[in-house]
Amino acid sequence: MLRLERREQPPRALVAAAPLLALLVTAAVGAVLFALLGADPLRGLALFFVEPLGSAGALAELAIKSTPLILVALGLSLCFRASVWNIGAEGQFIVGAIAGGGVAIHVGAHPPRVIVLAVLAAGAAGGALWASIPAYLRHRFQASEILVSLMLVYVAELLLDYLVYGPWKDPEGFNFPQTILFPAATRVPRLVDGLRTNIGLPIALVAALVVWVFLFRTARGFELDVFGAAPRAARYAGFPERRTFFTALLGAGALAGLAGALEAAGPLGQLTPHVPAGYGFAGIIVAFVGRLHPLGVVLSSVAMSLFYIGGELAQSRLGFPKSLTLVFQGLLLFALLACDSLVHYRVRRRPAPVPPANAGWAARRPPAG
Numbered sequence: 001m002l003r004l005e006r007r008e009q010p011p012r013a014l015v016a017a018a019p020l021l022a023l024l025v026t027a028a029v030g031a032v033l034f035a036l037l038g039a040d041p042l043r044g045l046a047l048f049f050v051e052p053l054g055s056a057g058a059l060a061e062l063a064i065k066s067t068p069l070i071l072v073a074l075g076l077s078l079c080f081r082a083s084v085w086n087i088g089a090e091g092q093f094i095v096g097a098i099a100g101g102g103v104a105i106h107v108g109a110h111p112p113r114v115i116v117l118a119v120l121a122a123g124a125a126g127g128a129l130w131a132s133i134p135a136y137l138r139h140r141f142q143a144s145e146i147l148v149s150l151m152l153v154y155v156a157e158l159l160l161d162y163l164v165y166g167p168w169k170d171p172e173g174f175n176f177p178q179t180i181l182f183p184a185a186t187r188v189p190r191l192v193d194g195l196r197t198n199i200g201l202p203i204a205l206v207a208a209l210v211v212w213v214f215l216f217r218t219a220r221g222f223e224l225d226v227f228g229a230a231p232r233a234a235r236y237a238g239f240p241e242r243r244t245f246f247t248a249l250l251g252a253g254a255l256a257g258l259a260g261a262l263e264a265a266g267p268l269g270q271l272t273p274h275v276p277a278g279y280g281f282a283g284i285i286v287a288f289v290g291r292l293h294p295l296g297v298v299l300s301s302v303a304m305s306l307f308y309i310g311g312e313l314a315q316s317r318l319g320f321p322k323s324l325t326l327v328f329q330g331l332l333l334f335a336l337l338a339c340d341s342l343v344h345y346r347v348r349r350r351p352a353p354v355p356p357a358n359a360g361w362a363a364r365r366p367p368a369g
Helices: 012-036 041-049 056-081 089-106 115-141 145-165 200-217 219-229 231-236 241-268 279-289 294-318 324-344 359-364
Strands: 002-006 345-349
Touching: 012 041, 012 294, 012 324, 041 294, 056 089, 056 200, 056 219, 056 241, 056 279, 056 294, 089 115, 089 145, 089 241, 089 279, 115 145, 115 241, 200 219, 200 241, 200 294, 219 231, 219 241, 231 241, 241 279, 279 294, 279 324, 294 324, 324 345
Parallel strands: none
Antiparallel strands: 002 345
C-alpha cells in the first residue's frame, strides 16, 4: 500500500518546474485525445503549440489573447494571495466592457483622441464598482465572496443582454443584438500598422510591473501576503482586515474592468452578447499556473493564449468543437494540481501490518460455551 508523506521543505527546483511539467503532461494527454478523436496527434499539437508562433500575424493574435488574461490574472493573484476567493472576475470584465462601451457610444461622432483614456478609466471604474458589491456584503453581512461574486457574473451577462437587445441596440444593425461601432477616436490605438496588436499589451506589462512593486516593495502588499498566509498573526499584528479585503477585491475588479474595456474598444469595436469570452474564469487557472507572481502570470497567460488560438484552429481545420479549448484548460489545471501534490508530498510504501504472535492460536481457539 502507498501513502503520501508531506515534505518538510519542497525542493525549489521542483516548485519552479511544476508548471512546465504540467504543460508537458497537458500536451501528452492532448496527443492521446487527438488520437482518440481520429486526428493526427502531431498535427493537432502543432495547431496548439507551433502555428500560433509561426508568423508576425500569429504573434499579434497571441498578444491580443494574452492581454486580457494578464490583467485578469494579476487582479486575481492579489485576491488569492490574501485568501480572498474572487470567482467573479468574468462579471467584472463584462461590466468594465459595458462601462467603457457606454462612454464610447455616447461621446458623439467626432470626439477628441484623448477620449480613449476616459473609455479605459470608465472600464476600470466599472469593474471596481462591481467588485465592491461582494466586498461590501462580506464586510457588512459576512456573505461569502465566492457565491456573491460568482452569481454577479450572471447578473452582468443579463445586463449586457438587456443593453444590446434594448436601449443600446444599433437601429441600423439589421436587428442584430449589437451596439453601433465605436467612433474611431475611442478605439484603442494599434502598435503596428497592418497588425491587430494594440496598446493593451504594454498596458498589461506595465500593470504587471506595478503589481510586482505593490506586492514586494510596499507595506500594503506585505499586509496582503500576511493575511493570506497567517490571518490570525495579521490580526494580532494590528493589520486592518477590512482595508486588505477591499484593496484586493477592488484592485482585482479594476484590472478585470480595464481588460473588458480594452477588449470592447480594441478587437471588438462594439458591444455584443459575445463579449464574455471566459477570460475571467481562465484567469483563475492562469493565476495559479503563474504561482500568483506577476512574472509567472505573464508567462502562463501566453501558454493559455495558445489554447485559445489552437482551439480556434482545431475548430476550423479539423472540425472539432470549440469546447476543446476548455478541455485543454481543464487538463492544465488538473495536471498542475497533480504536479503540486508530488512537489509537496512524496509517495511512500506503507509497511504491511505485522500480525501479533498469538494471532494464529486465537483464530483456532474453539468458541466459549
